[in-house]
Amino acid sequence: MKVTFPHMGNMYICLKAMLNYLGVEVVVPPPTSKKTMVLGVQNSPEFACLPMKVNLGNFIEAYEQGADTILMAGGVGPCRFGYYAQVQKEIIEDLGLNYKMIVLEPPQKHISELLAKIKEVADNQSWLRIIKAIRFGWLKAVVADRLEQSIHYLRPRELEQGHADQVYQKALHWIDRAESPQELADVEKKIGEALKKVAVNRNRDVIRIGLVGEIYVLLEPFVNLEIERNLGKLGVEVERSIYLSQWINDHLFMGLLKMKSSKESKLMALPYVNHTVGGHGQESIGSAVIFSQQGYDGVIQVAPFTCMPEIIAESILPTVSRDKDIPTYTLIVDEHSGDAGVVTRLEAFVDLLRRRKNYKEGTKKCMDFLG
Known part of the structure; x- marks a missing residue:
C-alpha cells in the first residue's frame, strides 16, 4: 500500500x-x-x-x-x-x-x-501505536502553526526582505525530518534560535489584517496566490482565523483537545447568523467581529468561486463592517485568478487602510491637543 x-x-x-x-x-x-x-x-x-x-x-x-x-x-x-x-x-x-x-x-x-x-x-x-502516531502528527501540526504565526509577525518588520521566508522554508524541512517527539522538541528550540537571527524593526508602524474564509483556500498558498507573503511585503502583519491544528481538533477530534476552537467565532456570529451555513461561513463572520475587537485595521475574506457558505458570509460582512467600524474586502479565487491582478487589489486595500489609520491617529492627536 x-x-x-x-x-x-x-x-x-x-x-x-x-x-x-x-x-x-x-x-x-x-x-x-x-x-x-x-x-x-x-x-x-x-x-x-x-x-x-x-x-x-x-x-x-x-x-x-x-x-x-x-x-x-x-x-x-x-x-x-x-x-x-x-x-x-x-x-x-x-x-x-x-x-x-x-x-x-x-x-x-x-x-x-x-x-x-x-x-x-x-x-x-495496535491501538496504542495508532494513538502515538496521531499524537506525533498532531504535535507537528502545532509546531508548524506556531512557526507560521512567528513568520506573520516578522515579514512586515524584517530589515532584509525575504530573510524570514528563508528561515521558514528551512524550519519546515526540519519539522518534516523530525522522527520522534523528542527530536521535534529539539527542532522547535532550533527554530526559535533561527527566528531570533531575523533582523527586524520592532518599532515599524505596520498594518494588521485578519484573514477569514474557507479553510482550504486560507491554508494553501498556491491557491490563494501567496496572499500572506504578498501582504507581508506590503508591510502587513496578518493573522488567520483558523490554523491546521485547530481544524483537526474541530473536525476530527470533536473539539476534545484543550486549545483554541471555532466555538468562540460561532458565538460572536450569532447576532448576524444564528445557525450553521456550512463550511466556515459562520466562523468567517464571527472571526471578523473578533478581529475588530482586537484592534485590527481590516479584514480580508478569501474564498473559492461559487462557495455557498462564503457567499452567505460575504453578504453579511458589510453589516459587520458598518457595525464594528472595520473595513472588509472579499477576494474570490478560481482557476483563472492571476498574481498581478490580485496583488494590485491588495495594494489598493492596504493603501486605504493605511490612509484611514493615519487619519484616525491624526484626528486623535488633534483632539488631544485641543482638549
Whole structure:
C-alpha cells in the first residue's frame, strides 16, 4: 500500500509523520502547481469547487509517482466538501486509475470511528501505536502553526526582505525530518534560535489584517496566490482565523483537545447568523467581529468561486463592517485568478487602510491637543 492525500498548506508534514510512524509507505504529491491545476480542471465538472479540482490534480500526480491508496477527509452539513471523495472516486475510476479511497469521516459520536479507519490503513497495528502516531502528527501540526504565526509577525518588520521566508522554508524541512517527539522538541528550540537571527524593526508602524474564509483556500498558498507573503511585503502583519491544528481538533477530534476552537467565532456570529451555513461561513463572520475587537485595521475574506457558505458570509460582512467600524474586502479565487491582478487589489486595500489609520491617529492627536 502506497498512500497519498491532497495538499492543504503544511498538512502533508503531519500526515506523513503519522503514516510513517505506522510503517505506511507515503507518496506525497508534488507541490501544487499550474500543472496540478490544469489536471484537476480538465477532469472535473466546470462548476465544481476549486479545492475539489486541485485535490483531484494532486491525486493524478501522486498516481504517476506510484500511489495506489488515497486518504481523504469527509464532511457533513450544507457544504460540497462532503461530496468531494465520492465525486473524485467516480472521476478516478473513469480515468482508469487503480486507486483505493479511504475516507476519514468526522466522528459523529465516538472517536473510535476515526481510529478504526486509521487502523485499516495501518494494517491493523495496535491501538496504542495508532494513538502515538496521531499524537506525533498532531504535535507537528502545532509546531508548524506556531512557526507560521512567528513568520506573520516578522515579514512586515524584517530589515532584509525575504530573510524570514528563508528561515521558514528551512524550519519546515526540519519539522518534516523530525522522527520522534523528542527530536521535534529539539527542532522547535532550533527554530526559535533561527527566528531570533531575523533582523527586524520592532518599532515599524505596520498594518494588521485578519484573514477569514474557507479553510482550504486560507491554508494553501498556491491557491490563494501567496496572499500572506504578498501582504507581508506590503508591510502587513496578518493573522488567520483558523490554523491546521485547530481544524483537526474541530473536525476530527470533536473539539476534545484543550486549545483554541471555532466555538468562540460561532458565538460572536450569532447576532448576524444564528445557525450553521456550512463550511466556515459562520466562523468567517464571527472571526471578523473578533478581529475588530482586537484592534485590527481590516479584514480580508478569501474564498473559492461559487462557495455557498462564503457567499452567505460575504453578504453579511458589510453589516459587520458598518457595525464594528472595520473595513472588509472579499477576494474570490478560481482557476483563472492571476498574481498581478490580485496583488494590485491588495495594494489598493492596504493603501486605504493605511490612509484611514493615519487619519484616525491624526484626528486623535488633534483632539488631544485641543482638549
